[in-house]
Amino acid sequence: MVSTISRQVENLQGIGEAFGLAWQLVLTGDAALVEIVALSLQVSLTATALACLIGLPLGAIVATLRFRGREAVLILMNALMGLPPVVIGLLVYLYLSRSGPLGFLGLLYTPAAMILAQTILITPIVAALSRQVIEDLHVEYDEQFRSLCLSRGQTMRALIWDARYSLLTVGLAGFGRAVAEVGAVMIVGGNIDHLTRVMTTAIALETSKGDLPLALALGIILLVLALGVNAAVQSVRLTATRQAYV
Amino acid sequence: MSDLADRTVLRGRDIPAVARPARAPVLPLTLRGVTLQLAGQTILDGLDLDLGTRGCTVIMGPNGTGKSLLLKLLHGLILPTSGQIRWGALSPAEVTARQSLVFQKPMLLRRSVAANLDFVLQARGKDRGRRDALLDHVGLRHKSDQPARQLSGGEAQRLAMARALATDPDVLLMDEPTASLDPASTLAIETIMAEARDSGIRVILVTHDVGQARRMADDVVFLHRGRITEHREAPGFFARPDTEAARDFLQGNLVL
Numbered sequence: 001m002v003s004t005i006s007r008q009v010e011n012l013q014g015i016g017e018a019f020g021l022a023w024q025l026v027l028t029g030d031a032a033l034v035e036i037v038a039l040s041l042q043v044s045l046t047a048t049a050l051a052c053l054i055g056l057p058l059g060a061i062v063a064t065l066r067f068r069g070r071e072a073v074l075i076l077m078n079a080l081m082g083l084p085p086v087v088i089g090l091l092v093y094l095y096l097s098r099s100g101p102l103g104f105l106g107l108l109y110t111p112a113a114m115i116l117a118q119t120i121l122i123t124p125i126v127a128a129l130s131r132q133v134i135e136d137l138h139v140e141y142d143e144q145f146r147s148l149c150l151s152r153g154q155t156m157r158a159l160i161w162d163a164r165y166s167l168l169t170v171g172l173a174g175f176g177r178a179v180a181e182v183g184a185v186m187i188v189g190g191n192i193d194h195l196t197r198v199m200t201t202a203i204a205l206e207t208s209k210g211d212l213p214l215a216l217a218l219g220i221i222l223l224v225l226a227l228g229v230n231a232a233v234q235s236v237r238l239t240a241t242r243q244a245y246v
Numbered sequence: 247m248s249d250l251a252d253r254t255v256l257r258g259r260d261i262p263a264v265a266r267p268a269r270a271p272v273l274p275l276t277l278r279g280v281t282l283q284l285a286g287q288t289i290l291d292g293l294d295l296d297l298g299t300r301g302c303t304v305i306m307g308p309n310g311t312g313k314s315l316l317l318k319l320l321h322g323l324i325l326p327t328s329g330q331i332r333w334g335a336l337s338p339a340e341v342t343a344r345q346s347l348v349f350q351k352p353m354l355l356r357r358s359v360a361a362n363l364d365f366v367l368q369a370r371g372k373d374r375g376r377r378d379a380l381l382d383h384v385g386l387r388h389k390s391d392q393p394a395r396q397l398s399g400g401e402a403q404r405l406a407m408a409r410a411l412a413t414d415p416d417v418l419l420m421d422e423p424t425a426s427l428d429p430a431s432t433l434a435i436e437t438i439m440a441e442a443r444d445s446g447i448r449v450i451l452v453t454h455d456v457g458q459a460r461r462m463a464d465d466v467v468f469l470h471r472g473r474i475t476e477h478r479e480a481p482g483f484f485a486r487p488d489t490e491a492a493r494d495f496l497q498g499n500l501v502l
Binding site: 140141143144146147148149150154158161162243 | 318321323342343346347349353355356357365366369370393413
């Protein structure tokens with residue numbers, strides 16, 4: 001009994017020390033930590049930008065056009081939002097592996113492969129959410145736009161621009177999902193030091209190695225990022241409301 | 247209202263006339279046997295109507311008689327179940343771009359006042375240099391940079407009027423544009439409508455407001471239970487309406 005309690009105390013002391021070391025790494029800007037965070041941001045921001053480039057117009061098209069099979073497309077878009085990251089990682093791995101159809105590109109275990117996996121992961125999220133946002137706006141604007149005889153292109157551009165604040169929050173939601181994802185980037189990136197190691201994969205590795213300070217430091221940064229993204233979403237909403245743009 | 251009193255005249259001397267290519271005339275307007283059914287219910291029933299080339303026609307009648315739907319039919323936003331609508335020799339769909347419809351509740355873009363007008367001028371290939379003159383015309387120049395959705399109801403409707411006029415329409419369709427506006431805002435809208443009419447734009451106005459109809463109408467179309475029960479010159483209609491329903495409506499009695 002006494003030995004169990006003393007072990008727990010030691011554990012708590014160990015965790016406390018780990019937190020202390022983690023803060024030290026964060027505050028001193030440890031080179032390894034900075035490298036991992038920078039790569040994470042590079043990969044996830046690029047994936048978010050690509051997902052927005054594809055997902056926003058796709059969402060606008062589905063929101064504004066009526067075509068045969070639209071309901072099926074809506075169901076598919078919504079279903080794809082819940083794609084398991086490891087399945088995406090596996091599919092991208094199969095395509096990019098040496099024997100896969102895109103193996104000649106030599107992208108496996110590179111940041112490009114991780115960007116590709118994250119883009120596939122969050123594009124359905126961006127497309128489905130932006131479809132909903134734009135469709136709601138389209139219902140409101142439809143008669144006025146038809147009265148003005150706007151072309152489809154003019155209608156879509158106007159809808160995307162007028163929904164900009166809501167779509168910005170959609171983009172931030174996509175980024176949040178990308179930066180916190182671990183399964184897909186682990187499979188296609190390989191978690192290679194100085195090459196494809198990002199925050200989530202590093203946390204998994206360092207925890208399994210027992211190097212808690214680095215894992216905790218990365219966890220702290222991830223938490224701050226998550227809070228930052230949510231604060232940014234809230235700030236965008238407040239700004240839009242204040243300026244009567246919603 | 248002071249900003250309205252000294253505003254410039256939109257299509258008169260202060261704003262250069264817009265050069266227009268020769269186009270097929272969109273007037274007179276002819277309706278023959280126009281019927282509209284929605285969800286199995288007949289909303290408009292065999293309407294016959296001839297409207298001339300000038301002036302302001304007021305469409306009146308109790309709620310639910312299909313006045314707003316008639317306006318949308320004329321604008322080509324919806325199609326009749328049967329019957330024919332001709333603007334000159336053209337169908338409503340062919341003349342939508344030559345008309346402007348001002349809705350009862352103005353739909354303004356989530357942009358500044360000026361950007362709302364810029365959008366329409368650019369989308370319709372009009373000279374964006376006219377923006378400030380249009381804003382002057384409706385007394386909103388001083389609110390150019392303000393978000394349009396922060397405007398009061400009357401200001402929002404004036405911006406909607408400016409947007410409607412920005413497309414240089416031959417016909418201005420107005421769907422109860424002053425509903426729920428105060429007298430000052432109503433006067434401002436009526437002034438803009440009257441100036442548009444006087445400049446040669448054909449105005450078709452749907453309203454419940456008998457006073458407004460008296461002030462604006464050159465002729466009146468009275469709709470009751472989906473049918474046109476009267477179409478007459480305004481003075482005669484207001485002096486001696488032919489039908490009991492119109493008489494009751496003008497006297498403020500309940501018309502069912």
